[in-house]
Amino acid sequence: MTNGVDVRTAAAEFDRSAVADAASAAEDERKQVLSQFPLEDWAELPLERYALGQAAPPGAGPTYCRLMEFGTPHLGSIKGGSAAKHIMYHHVSGEWRLAAPLRGMDPQDAWAELRGQFVRAFDALGSEDFEALDDLEVLRYGPTLVTKSLATYFPQHFLPIYAGEHLRRFNTLLGGSTQGDVPAWGSNRRLLELVRSRAEFEGWTRHEVMHFLYAHFDPRSKQRTVWKIAPGERGRLWEECRAEGVIRVGWDQLGDLGLYQSDTDLKQALDRNWPRRSGGSLTLARRLMAFRDLEDGDRIVANRGTDEVLAIGTVNGSYRFEADRPEFQHVVSVDWDLSHARKLSEPKQWRSTFAKVDPALFARLIAPQGASGVDVIRAPQTTPVALPEDVQAVLDALERKGQVILHGPPGTGKTRLALGVALALDGRAEALGADARHRGLTQAEMLHGDRVSMVTFHPSYGYEDFVEGFKPDLSATGPGLTLALADGLFHSLCSRAAAHPDQTFLLVIDEINRGDLPRIFGELITLLELDKRNLPV
Template identity: 25%
Template structure:
């Protein structure tokens, strides 16, 4: 049986009156993927949205499905029997804004995708919501708790299972380090003893990191013995020992960085110190909102000690024992670290609100291992997995190339395993909640069809198949089909006809919306394609700008019709240009947006019109990209069209625009101002329509370029985009990517210093050369190693830029990089 939330919007119909006056009600099933899943007897919560009245929405009724889905006026519906209704807070209604404050409720899909009508609940989600429905007073009690207490109560419900799944690993680690830290052992240990650390340090879960640090000795065994003795039994204060162990030539070990030393200390002194890796920092600083009081210039050792002091000041151990209670015989900070891991995995990433129309599912074809040996595990545990456990957590790799290099090194092959690298990368980074997966056996059979219901997870507690995603199986069986792709994992969404045939063979209808290639685009007319609404709220969640700034740009675009976004490297000019076009037209419709990039060789013939050679070697008149796009806009006067010209100042603008220099002005648009072009046939004329807008971008730090033609300058409005490091949106973006609060503060402070130095150099540089925030906007769903991510950006992107800026001042560049 299934459990559901069905939502109604008071703006569209009187939800309260409908519920109040009827015992049986019908409800639309707008999320078509659920038509095969809703059943008679399923339980449903009716959720009334705010409908424009803030803080009025929430759960108002509890129902049971009493009919199979049916068609009514072209809508798919089911009938519900109302078992209980509470239409106001005083009668026990569960208010949306109050539910959202509870950790155990906040991850409901209705909070992440509030525009939908139908939401499936897991059994656990249903039980939590039903308990609050049955006893609304519990909600009031929980709302009065502190943040720490709320999350401890959330963990309490899972603690027994959590430790049951992790106890073996924790016990083994405790026993290992109890022996490892003894002086007698450290003085006599051999290389094999050092290598065994790899089985008990999570920072070595990535096989490549483990191999590089522990595959072969990187120093003499005496050096390893001396280093560990100093860290564990040295007489210096611990914060100094930690810093010396990582940095000093007498003690540092290749591959033993901050995360490793944090885990070493946490395992060696578990009665005194908690781990201090990224998971712990995100849990404490971002989720529990604790403030360790870091200061500029703090070393890692100093931050480590401040973090421990913060836990003590806030009574984390005492509150844990009071709410959760001791769960194991292990030292207390083992349990605190596991509590933090629970917080990181369940609340470490705040989901971005997604519009309903953006949740178009992808379809994936997956093999269940060679010879199908993983299939029984898939079925029994309701998940899918991918092999190559030796890689470790796939999220730890920054790109497909890194995965490929790791596979080459791990399996000692001399070719590029690009397909295997792609399969791993897509499994971790491109599959999304709401996608569908088809499981294949060989090349002619399908054996399972399911829906992805979780993010990627690397589960250390499992013996094998550790890279996982949870799945709701929709159909299990055995179906003969046409020849299937042979790769381990394939995204088959782009192949419409092929996908439809596979789904039909298992008795399912396809749900693809958009044509995806020239071969099949004729099956859906462009005018019939659904468009995706795009709002101010969505733009503000994607670009780091204020509402006033956005309104100012839109107003300028309205009256000027031509704008140029200018700014230093990395402020997201092209990204912002595209989003502004979406917002100005009100929909996310790429068919009405054309993007191109100017360069020194770009010509009038490329842009407007000219004679080009054909396959026969003759010259024929060809329309350029701007000419064709204007014609498209002319034929559709009811809609706006947008041409985005990236690096607009890189081209010879007078040459490229030619006689159209005059026509791009806002008051020279339309047929009344039509002119003959340099390449015209007969009496043919051309004009720029009023519904076409030009958005250019320009890098203010590009000193190889001449100034933009003054005649063109007066036809455009120039809008400055600046680095957004100090905006709330940038901060929230990094929080959502799993970067810890303390690290964000460090990043912003460091780059602010650099940008100040750039701004102060008014002779060679200035404000137009600052470093933009886009350098520090990770595209992956989650950053698993913030230090490694940050250092890669500094080394590969920021350092080369600074060396170019001050190419004759090497000492200055080195000093600035030291600050970072």
């Protein structure tokens, strides 16, 4: 669905009336911003009313940055990622973190410069001098916050879409061109012009356009992670969480998670407060960041111990830090569905606060319960499914050697056999004898889960794709290219396997002969044999 015909078809079928409530909520949020931060007050706005990490004066409400990131979700989300999007903020360490053009300046001087550029931007929009915005260098270091600010004060000139990557994707979708050096507000203006030029959007509001684009052409992954989150030890906070419509977690000494720039930043804080965690602190940091970045519509399973589901929830609000509570100060709003509460027939690997829920398990959890109202999650079929001879032969080889290479002329079914083995290992052997459509759907569901991954090697595939390497950081702000160390496919699969030692994980490599194996595997060549060539790992 990337050409004009498909956009027109989708637009004709889109229910614009379904957006009415969200658009009304967005307008209420916009009025809240205008009331607390009137445009005419910006010239004298104090730093403590702007920056994250500042204690607002009594009765003043949240700071501007907190309100824009966490308190106005219907205006368009800028939640998650680095706190550097705010250009300057007060870090939990007590330091001021400033964008590159402001570094070395006193915080008040830096704020005077940043505030002045905001005022110049607002003045330019008031006279519709859009080109003047591009000359404001400091604002380029916070494109999502700045674009949301401009759209809030001047909604007639912008759409409620702020991420640069999303804007580029939508511009291309509607037949426009993209340039990498154009700031987000420029891409937003171009997208608005494209929307206004298309007949299918005639009479649409900007929120209808935004909801339509994300509903049908969402640049984000369609496969959202479902998290299991324990409401306190043995669920001791469950009644409170249920009554308040929230999920709470501890680690209060970390302070506001919104002030951390990255998982590495958060890991350092974890190591300072809990030095004995060492090896597991990065994993915990990533999970706490995932908790902070939960979005409306994300699903959560609340558990007690390893064998009880208390409820299944749908996130309906942003993360917040409640510093006035004595404990469990990290909070996300959730709409709980108690109808899925049950005892599990088999304990799960749920000994930590956070755990990812396998999509197949989640599908069973939300399935209607049986007449008894007790556990309807069954153990795998006790009646064994008769496996095809070739599938069984590969399974036997995997048991002996841990790996199998399938070879033969093109078109002889190597990939089909490999995926058949994966289905059997994943407990989906019944799909082997199904029709092509059912088998294809089952394979797709399997590959969207956590236990089976598939990759196709090609001549340009490398170690950084397979194991780890430095890649462009799309969440980074400011001009220039920022690189970040990212896990490759195999590294990610190994991390999931390490977290679930009782489960089998499988990697299917298609077209392995087309890849440069020494370059892709690197030192992992040593580990391909089951005995690791008797070398320590």
